Amino acid sequence: MKYKGYDIDELPDRGGVVISNIRDFEPSHIFDCGQCFRWIRESDGSYTGVVSGKVLNVSKKGLYVIFNNTNIKEFQDFWFDYFDLGRDYSRIKELVLKDNHMKEAVTYGHGIRLLKQDFNEMLVSFIISANNRIPMIMKVVENLSKMFGKKINYNGRLYFDFPEISAIADAQLSDLAETRMGFRAKYVLNSSKMAIESDITRSKLSEMDTCKAKQHLMQLSGVGSKIADCVLLFSGIKYDVFPTDVWVKRVMEALYLKRETGLNQINEFGTNYFGEYSGFAQQYLFYYAREKRIGA
């Protein structure tokens, strides 16, 4: 069947959906570009993730992208938006293609898409990401989900949904410490409580301009400029942000600024240079820089 320009079909025997004419969609680019922590690469090259109480397996074979463990209705109601399929990434690429550096970065990460992820999950996950490595972040988020999240069975394996923010807010500091999140435990606990008490939600932040939304997030404990940008971008709330971490600093210094530059200055340069779509530009640059170890 046709759905919003896509050729979507239900897989006959096992529950799943296949799209045969998808563009700008490469699972490894999407799941390994640093925006998410709960998609695991399987031995067959597919990825399995837990999102909002659902387990999904995604693979690409030639031009076909296969979504296992879903159906047409759920795909249309939920996954379509999660994978940002309503957005024309070919157009996004044109808009961020300001120079030859971006041409290389965009060519390299041509299948990147920005996922629209749960706001509370992004908030907690990126607080955990501070001064931490991706494998560790993934382990801690998994531990947290095992401790407070709902169990889900899929393919003979047990998965755990990311916890409700209230479950984290009600936790003991000692419980959170057991997830091995270290000094970030007090930040996670405080911010979960504050997010609930101050009613900081996706819809509230969406109504604010980007600067105001960022300021609101930065009132939370353990949330500075970089993490606020990440939360806004990866929840799909704001796209005119330019999360500036050490890899973005390295690539920007190496390719654009040609000298040692402060994080704030780089952040300002990025948002000015790329404007409304700086968040997309940041993802292409980040993926390119980290995979190629530019400036390391």
Place this chain on the structure above:
DNA sequence: TTGCAGGGGTCAA
């Protein structure tokens, strides 16, 4: 085997 540096930042002095 043991020891030490450092990581996709933030906070407090």
Place this chain on the structure above:
DNA sequence: TTGACCCCTGCA
């Protein structure tokens, strides 16, 4: 503006 911070990994 600078160092401490949990914990884990990689590498002497």
